[in-house]
Amino acid sequence: MTTFDDILPEIGKVLAQENLAKLRPIIINRDLNGRIRLILKESTWKAMNKTAQTKLVKEVSACLGKHKYAPDRLLLSDSDFEAVKQDLMLFETELEPVKQGAPHFLLKDFLPEHFKNLKNLKEVTVVDRLVTETDWSTIAPLTNGPHRMVFFSIKGGVGRSTALAAATWSLAQAGKRVLVLDLDLESPGLSSALLPKDRRPLFGVTDWLVEDLVDNGDAVFGDMFAASELSNESDILVVPAHGLDPKEYLVKLGRAWMPKIDDKGAHEAWSARLRRLLDKLEAKHHPDVILIDSRAGIDEAASACVTELGAKTIFLFAIDGDQTWTGYDILFQHWRRTGKADSIRDRLQMVGAMIPDDEHAKDYFDGLCEEAYKVFCCLYDDIPAKDASGIEFNFEKNDLDAPHYPWPVRWNRGFAALQSLHSRFQDIDDDAFRAVFGELTKRIHIIVDSESES
Amino acid sequence: MNADFLDAHLRHREDAELLRKEQHWANADHLYGLSAECGLKRLMLAFGMPVNPQGTPHGVDKVHADEIWQRFESYRLRHSRGALYLLPADSPFADWQASQRYAHRSNFTEIHVKPHRNGAETIFNLIRKARWEGLVP
Numbered sequence: 001m002t003t004f005d006d007i008l009p010e011i012g013k014v015l016a017q018e019n020l021a022k023l024r025p026i027i028i029n030r031d032l033n034g035r036i037r038l039i040l041k042e043s044t045w046k047a048m049n050k051t052a053q054t055k056l057v058k059e060v061s062a063c064l065g066k067h068k069y070a071p072d073r074l075l076l077s078d079s080d081f082e083a084v085k086q087d088l089m090l091f092e093t094e095l096e097p098v099k100q101g102a103p104h105f106l107l108k109d110f111l112p113e114h115f116k117n118l119k120n121l122k123e124v125t126v127v128d129r130l131v132t133e134t135d136w137s138t139i140a141p142l143t144n145g146p147h148r149m150v151f152f153s154i155k156g157g158v159g160r161s162t163a164l165a166a167a168t169w170s171l172a173q174a175g176k177r178v179l180v181l182d183l184d185l186e187s188p189g190l191s192s193a194l195l196p197k198d199r200r201p202l203f204g205v206t207d208w209l210v211e212d213l214v215d216n217g218d219a220v221f222g223d224m225f226a227a228s229e230l231s232n233e234s235d236i237l238v239v240p241a242h243g244l245d246p247k248e249y250l251v252k253l254g255r256a257w258m259p260k261i262d263d264k265g266a267h268e269a270w271s272a273r274l275r276r277l278l279d280k281l282e283a284k285h286h287p288d289v290i291l292i293d294s295r296a297g298i299d300e301a302a303s304a305c306v307t308e309l310g311a312k313t314i315f316l317f318a319i320d321g322d323q324t325w326t327g328y329d330i331l332f333q334h335w336r337r338t339g340k341a342d343s344i345r346d347r348l349q350m351v352g353a354m355i356p357d358d359e360h361a362k363d364y365f366d367g368l369c370e371e372a373y374k375v376f377c378c379l380y381d382d383i384p385a386k387d388a389s390g391i392e393f394n395f396e397k398n399d400l401d402a403p404h405y406p407w408p409v410r411w412n413r414g415f416a417a418l419q420s421l422h423s424r425f426q427d428i429d430d431d432a433f434r435a436v437f438g439e440l441t442k443r444i445h446i447i448v449d450s451e452s453e454s
Numbered sequence: 455m456n457a458d459f460l461d462a463h464l465r466h467r468e469d470a471e472l473l474r475k476e477q478h479w480a481n482a483d484h485l486y487g488l489s490a491e492c493g494l495k496r497l498m499l500a501f502g503m504p505v506n507p508q509g510t511p512h513g514v515d516k517v518h519a520d521e522i523w524q525r526f527e528s529y530r531l532r533h534s535r536g537a538l539y540l541l542p543a544d545s546p547f548a549d550w551q552a553s554q555r556y557a558h559r560s561n562f563t564e565i566h567v568k569p570h571r572n573g574a575e576t577i578f579n580l581i582r583k584a585r586w587e588g589l590v591p
Contacts, residue, residue: 031588069591089587129587262539
């Protein structure tokens, strides 16, 4: 029984045949329900002889199983051909507009390198129609403004937000003006760590996203941040997910991810709205660095944080477990298959979360490093290949500067409960802080300071 | 005969284009209106419009191009993908009527036809999108 993942390699085999190699360009369109159609120019189709046309329709239809229109319609005779062809194919004058606004990739980048006749699959593009607006494949270019750092994890509860708060405090103590955004809208809590209740602002990110839909963002923009008093050395500005009183948070959240469509049909994806908010906050507050708490997990909201905000550093928190490595493997393989690995891999940095602080620490860390190296290998260049700039992106397993080499955050009971963080930081024990967060914050300072110097 | 709004939309548009090239303004104009109506009805069907066993709508949905804009909007708003199928606020077919098929051809000019052609083209692009997405086969 043919399933979704079976199909592309099978279509690849059909299209890679020498007598169909000239049928280019061609789009393999996967619709919202996972049904597949081929889209090509009418002129391309008419240039084929009848034998090739029949071969294409017959063999591609046979690959699709239930993933096509009228799956029970069989190509038994010539009279069935027209109907089967209409089920399978759409024709366009030009194919570029078909790809616009939808995630797409080249089939040849998706299939393994040893795939037979891979060279024949140039100009075969797979276009996906997804319910979700973000797809982990739109990698926004780096912003020109202050360094944006995203804190991401596959699983929640790994101490990501705590580490972000620690980094915030440390940077502020070093005199940096830090802007912190809680974009974990579905599980907010970062502002609780950095702001006592009496300092929380009236509004948060969710409020702005909703008001922006009716061009009323300015009504909340001035009241959606608050200054944390954690640091005496510099400003920490916190933009929470919601204000002091969340009020109808659930129904606001149900609208926060809406695209904005004006009455002329111009469409602004919600990730673009989020980017616009971030740009406005930067312009208003002039931070030296921006730390962003992302939603955990492989989902739409996390995708926007990780790939679409132009963040220069993306911290990938990991605890050693199947769920973590499966999650990161899914993500990294997707970037490799869609040809996006080059665009994002030099922004990634693994962080080892909750490293035990006992006799198991070394074994645990070694295991973590081993697994991290394995998943990162698909993003590294093969030795001795070099990328177009002539710089090799490849690292040994124990290379301390490798993106896979985890920056450790040690588990410490004192920092474990986020809600106590604010008071905990007030009476900070420098040694305890260093023991837990020292490595992470030292490295973050190096990144931020090296930018200030250049 | 059962209704096939998709095929009807496409064939009316194809023939409207042929007639326009021959400057047969009156009949081209009429077919642009029919194409628009059928295209929107096909989308309305995808967005949940009920139909009778022959596939045609009933009641308030039994309208032509001059009255269909608002009907489409009511179905578009109900569907999860509807936000991506926006039409311009003002219908370009407000001055089109089915009864104009009885009128003398001298009433129709290229200027008269142009907004109807553009309107039909807008709907054609929505149909293309719906086919790519799989909302319409």
